[in-house]
Amino acid sequence: MARAGLTPEIVVDLALAIVDEHGPAAVTLSAVAARAGVATPSLYKHVRNLAELAELVxxxxxxxxxxxxxxxxxxxxxxxxxxxxxxxxxxxxxxxxxxxxxxxxxxxxxxxxxxxxxxxxxxxxxxxxxxxxxxxxxxxxxxxxxxxxxxxxxxxxxxxxxxxxxxxxxxxxxxxxxxxxxxx
Missing domain, CATH: 1.10.357.10 (Tetracycline Repressor, domain 2)
Structure with a gap:
């Protein structure tokens, strides 16, 4: 189940935190999901795929x-x-x-x-x-x-x-x- 309050903006925030700490290559949907405390499929409610997340970033x-x-x-x-x-x-x-x-x-x-x-x-x-x-x-x-x-x-x-x-x-x-x- 998705963490309460997860939105596309929060997903981008989480991705940016990974970028800041480890660089852009470290951003994967599984890494963002782990940081959000959700299963990777839960992110698909907020971003279509990694390409869309990269574009939003x-x-x-x-x-x-x-x-x-x-x-x-x-x-x-x-x-x-x-x-x-x-x-x-x-x-x-x-x-x-x-x-x-x-x-x-x-x-x-x-x-x-x-x-x-x-x-x-x-x-x-x-x-x-x-x-x-x-x-x-x-x-x-x-x-x-x-x-x-x-x-x-x-x-x-x-x-x-x-x-x-x-x-x-x-x-x-x-x-x-x-x-x-x-x-x-």
């Missing part, structure tokens, strides 16, 4: 990342906003490496909807550069690729040279900003 992580990004850019514009957004994104990846690694990077209708908040924040920060439409999307993709690529390599230990990684990150973001038109 990704949606939650994207929401947390968007909340962090929004708070960072509030009241800022131009370079200050873009740097704050990048620092917030990287900070989230540092504080929650398992969650960040669990975020699915491919598009699906549900993930696209959740990811739209991040896109909207990036687009808002680019408005001060006069970028709209297609050009704003290209700039948003470049910003995402730069930040995600850097934090992914950093998490994997891909920067072994004896120079400041923070300095490298700030230089990378400066290069992205340098490729944008001057703020209007």
């Amino acid at each position: 990704s949606i939650r992580v994207m929401g947390e990342l968007a909340d962090r990004g929004y708070a960072a850019v509030a009241g800022r514009s131009g370079e200050d906003a873009l740097r704050a957004f990048a620092d917030a994104w990287r900070g989230y990846a540092h504080e929650h490496p398992g969650r960040y690694a669990a975020m699915i990077q491919t598009a699906s209708p549900n993930l696209s909807k959740a990811g739209q908040r991040l896109v909207d924040i990036a687009l808002a920060t680019l408005r001060s550069y006069g970028l709209e439409g297609e050009q704003a999307i290209h700039a948003t993709r470049a910003l995402r690729a730069a930040i995600h690529g850097f934090v992914t390599l950093e998490a994997a230990g891909g920067f072994g040279l004896p120079y400041g990684i923070d300095d490298s990150f700030h230089q990378l973001i400066g290069m992205v900003i340098g490729g944008l038109p001057k703020p209007v």
Whole structure:
């Protein structure tokens, strides 16, 4: 019998606790069920399968990342906003490496909807550069690729040279900003 109060949100909470402790690969339906104190079939009342659970975890992580990004850019514009957004994104990846690694990077209708908040924040920060439409999307993709690529390599230990990684990150973001038109 399912534990009283078990909901899809609680199932995601339990999965995230496993991600935080052991990484995304440790999330299985049986591991989540064990943590919930229920039999694995009881989870099917709340999630269809492991793929749906992974998607729900990704949606939650994207929401947390968007909340962090929004708070960072509030009241800022131009370079200050873009740097704050990048620092917030990287900070989230540092504080929650398992969650960040669990975020699915491919598009699906549900993930696209959740990811739209991040896109909207990036687009808002680019408005001060006069970028709209297609050009704003290209700039948003470049910003995402730069930040995600850097934090992914950093998490994997891909920067072994004896120079400041923070300095490298700030230089990378400066290069992205340098490729944008001057703020209007």
